Amino acid sequence: MTRKVIPVALPDTIAKIFGDLDANARLIESRFDVALRNRDGAIVIEGGSAEAVNAAAQCIAYLSELADKTDVIGEQAVQYAVDTIDSGEGASLTALGDECVCVTAKGKPIKAKTLGQQQYLETIRKNDIVLGIGPAGTGKTFLAVAAAVRALRQKQVSRIILTRPAIEAGEKLGFLPGDLQSKIDPYLRPLYDALYEMLGVETYQKLLEKGIIEIAPLAYMRGRTLDDSFIILDEAQNATGEQMKMFLTRLGFGSKAVVTGDLTQTDLPHGQKSGLFTAVKILEGIEGIGIHAFSERDVVRHRLVQKIIKAYEKYDRELERKEAERRRARTEKKQKAGEKKE
16 A cells, blocks of 8 residues: 655645535545545555555646645646556646636636647747637637737737637527628627636627627628737637638738638538648748647536547547548449459
8 A cells, every 4th residue: 555645734735625515635546546535734645556545646746836826726726636647647737727818708717628738828839820610619719809808908909809600500590680790699609608717798799889899790701801919819720711812812911810710610511621620731831920729628617528539539530430441342342343344
């Protein structure tokens, strides 16, 4: 039996680490096959192997640092920590969450919750155009909006422009009530929600009336040159190749553009290739353009979202394998038929 004692300065820190009803502690115990105990201002870790105890100790050390930066340590943060340590990348957790992107209207600091998010924000900082690719729940849009609000507050840009393709996901715009603006509002709702949280509804409305914030469908970008702006194209997997080229060539002086999308959730008509997919292929390696790919480990929603994403990826790989086998069988059949004729 291996045993390690980690001193913790404040009782409140131990409470944060263990979580509500010791949920965090149970997660760590089950993942590393150890036992955690709260003993006189310290956390005692016991396990059958030194490797498991050391891994749990590394997780506790990270959570102890995190406790100084946040009021509550949720299950998602613990899950991410154990996954990262389990993959051998635990050392990179140290600086995670140090940088505050911006502060919400309620005073909550917005920080990167995963290494992928941290790298994404760094990519936005370094490049004029960024393509953020990844599954749902990785914070692609939310962090891009946070970076845009920070740039506006620091007077790096004079306006924020948010846009999305108005592509139906199984529904038709014509069936929605109201005028054109009422019909497209549901497609832009995630952008509204992010801005409400960052700025507050009252400030958002004032900036919208002054034209400092603009939210519009992608089609409205045609023919414009966007100077001194932070532009975000959300759900870009639903943009056609022509629309993507049109959007990227709108960039003016002093502007920055972030394009976000999930290539596994395209709503374009069957057989039509996503403009985002094409852009990733042809723009890679161009100076000033950054491409960041998130993984399921960067998902910051319910833990089941990660499992759903993995299940769909496994299903897609199996479909691709079976299709490859069918193509190979057809080719072999044709070859044999040709040999018989000869």
